[in-house]
Amino acid sequence: MVPQGSLKLDGRSVNCGKRPTVLNSNFDSWGGAFPGFVILNTKKISGLSTAVKLYIYSHECGHQFEGPDETKADLFAIRRGVKWGWLDAVGMEEICTFISTLKGDAVHPPGPQRCETMRNYYQAADRERHQPVGERAGGGAEPRSRRLRRSRRNRPFSNRTLLSSPGLSPPSTSLYCRYFRKFVDARDFARA
Numbered sequence: 001m002v003p004q005g006s007l008k009l010d011g012r013s014v015n016c017g018k019r020p021t022v023l024n025s026n027f028d029s030w031g032g033a034f035p036g037f038v039i040l041n042t043k044k045i046s047g048l049s050t051a052v053k054l055y056i057y058s059h060e061c062g063h064q065f066e067g068p069d070e071t072k073a074d075l076f077a078i079r080r081g082v083k084w085g086w087l088d089a090v091g092m093e094e095i096c097t098f099i100s101t102l103k104g105d106a107v108h109p110p111g112p113q114r115c116e117t118m119r120n121y122y123q124a125a126d127r128e129r130h131q132p133v134g135e136r137a138g139g140g141a142e143p144r145s146r147r148l149r150r151s152r153r154n155r156p157f158s159n160r161t162l163l164s165s166p167g168l169s170p171p172s173t174s175l176y177c178r179y180f181r182k183f184v185d186a187r188d189f190a191r192a
């Protein structure tokens, strides 16, 4: 188990708030999200490009803040990539290439569709970043919709939601990400 703040992916430090990361090479997916910690399958991600690795980690981290919604977790990752500077147009295409091979399931839209959603989001975020502050639409007054989105974004994922959801229901499985609703101690998981 890697405590928060000390995980590096290809030499780049990553963190997910205060949440530790469990590295597990037997996990049946690239990554996963338990309430309170992130799982990465070190073996499965080893051949991927840096941007894709960071995307996977950030997607799992996104579940910590956004809940089970796969699209929201994807966009969380893209937003972080732009903000922290590890995502550029090349990296975005690498993520698209990676994700496009994946089929969808009950909770994951098909890969090509996820690529499309993320790419559009990336392009909008990138445009916004390159626009000088004074030229932004509305001259500083932030549109209500964006303000709302921001306040929603900053709201921590509540434990209440987790507990009220059927704790013992089977995890949502997929080729890519497994999201668990049930609380498990990260140390127990690392030992398992």
Ligand SMILES: [Zn+2]
Pocket: 059, 060, 063, 070, 073, 177, 178, 179
């Ligand atoms: Zn996910």
